[in-house]
Amino acid sequence: MYGIALRVWRRQQNRKVELKLGKYIAIEGNIGAGKTTLAQMLAQRLNARLVLEQFADNPFLEEFYTSPERWAFTVEMAFMAERYAQLSGILTQSDLFQPDVVSDYHPLKSKLFASVNLSPKEFRLYSQFFDALFSSIRGPDLIIFIRAELPTLMSNIKSRGRSFEQNIPSEYLLRLSEEYKNFLKMVTTPTITLVRESFDFIGNDQHLELLIQALLRKDFTGNTLVSGPDELAALV
Template sequence: MHRYNKVVLALGSNLGDKKNHLINAVHLIHNEIGFVTQASAVYETPSWGFDSFPFYNMCILIHTHLLPQDLLIRLKEVEKKLGREKKTTDSYQARTVDIDIVYFNDLVLNAPDLQIPHPQMQHRKFVLEPLNDLIFDWKHPLLLQTTRELLANCNDSSEIKKVSDIHLPKENYCFQQLNFLAIEGNIGVGKTTLAQKIAQDFNAKTILERFADNPFLPRFYKEPERYAFPLEMSFLADRYTQLHAALGKHDFFNDFVITDYYIYKSLIFAQVTLEPDEALLYRTVFDVMYKEITKPDLYIYLSQNTDNLLANIKKRNRGYEENIQSDYLNNINKSYNEYIGTLPKEKLLIIDVTNIDFVENHKDYLKVLNVINQKIKQ
């Protein structure tokens, strides 16, 4: 399972064009730090702890791979870009933008420069009111209270006034137009990770291949000629059963489903691994099953060079994959290319990820999303 962090940030501004400062902060965070999945309304609140202009405040929920201290550094950079000046005293002061980490998963952290959850959040209505707009099921990890309970118990009597909503970058994507997205590619290309990331950010449901449960897989990599046919038949049966059952349960008028494989993968691999007589029998069985499976709205093929595939396979350190050779990957790639050449162009998107790290580099991930989004718009 792809690991990511769910983080709630509180944003505030009381200088200049306050709403625009918040909008710019949200966009910078989305473009440089993590995917912004939710935002509260913008609220006007009096300054808290010092006499100054009223604040505009809001909260956002983001998904990021960054750790807390790294996230703090990046948020300070966003504040600086938006004109916040470095504090010269310990007292509160007016600022163009202020960004605080409220929650970071269920983490409790008490470092000299960072405390999580924010130690004053339960006393501040200008944090709790926007926080209550967000849809999530967290409880304060120390107080064990929901946002609604924290708000009810808060003694802050400050007047809070809703100003407006803002447009999220997420709303520029058209993924809601898809019902079924299949992501494919060679071994080690990152199709499962990409499927999981998109599903997490766009609230989609995933159907992920159950390769780890196949007892023939480690035997095949050691003795391919002996175990190729039982391996491919078992994979075909499992993929058909999983896809047929899972896709049959979904309401495609309302659900968005992402898979990290499509059943045609079975035929692609079988053409590489099986002898001609075995392949003929396999194709007969495959054709019967293929007719019963729902076809994806969009088929994404991730293209990667063989050296990078081998490096990725080595990095994930699955013992049964240690004998995979470049010739095998090249043959699979050739078989994929033959298949995707038969697909309708309007249903196919090929993304070259040779120089893209959509796992660790957030900007690269956004590049991939934008390429997919442009395809959906066509």
């Protein structure tokens, strides 16, 4: 099966394909899982509109990492406002030439991080704002969740070199991983869970092509765990 998929990859290499279904795909995972990289690669190959989280535009992010309790509510409100403005603009505008959307975050990411960073009282207030804003925002048709272990997350965070991320405690990443487990149990959107340590989407084009072929050929339901390329090839 893997050999057949690789022959498909050789024929398809460097040729753009399109879902042509107006799909909205959200890529999720912990800090350092590789969401943005995969989103960029998929959007290019699928000729989809790319939606990237504008974390650099949040003026409170560096302060949050140095003093979390002082800046948590402010940084989460700023992220929520930015994500709402971005998604409400893009998802309400149809594009004849790029009908599909690939994003490196799910709208519910705002609530997930807020549940970790805020006090219970702050989170209740935050949730009121979130529910009022995002009730009108379309949810994704498919989630691609990148599941990565702590050493992978720490290595990726270090290698990409964002100064304000270098001192993120491992305990914080582990807590986020637990919240993402709850997130996956809660969402009803079809989800593909990729085991990060088994894939190299940057160094191995075949892995990316297998994922693209699976997206084009299979209608996903529930949460599909994909532990490696062979399992992904079996879906093609």
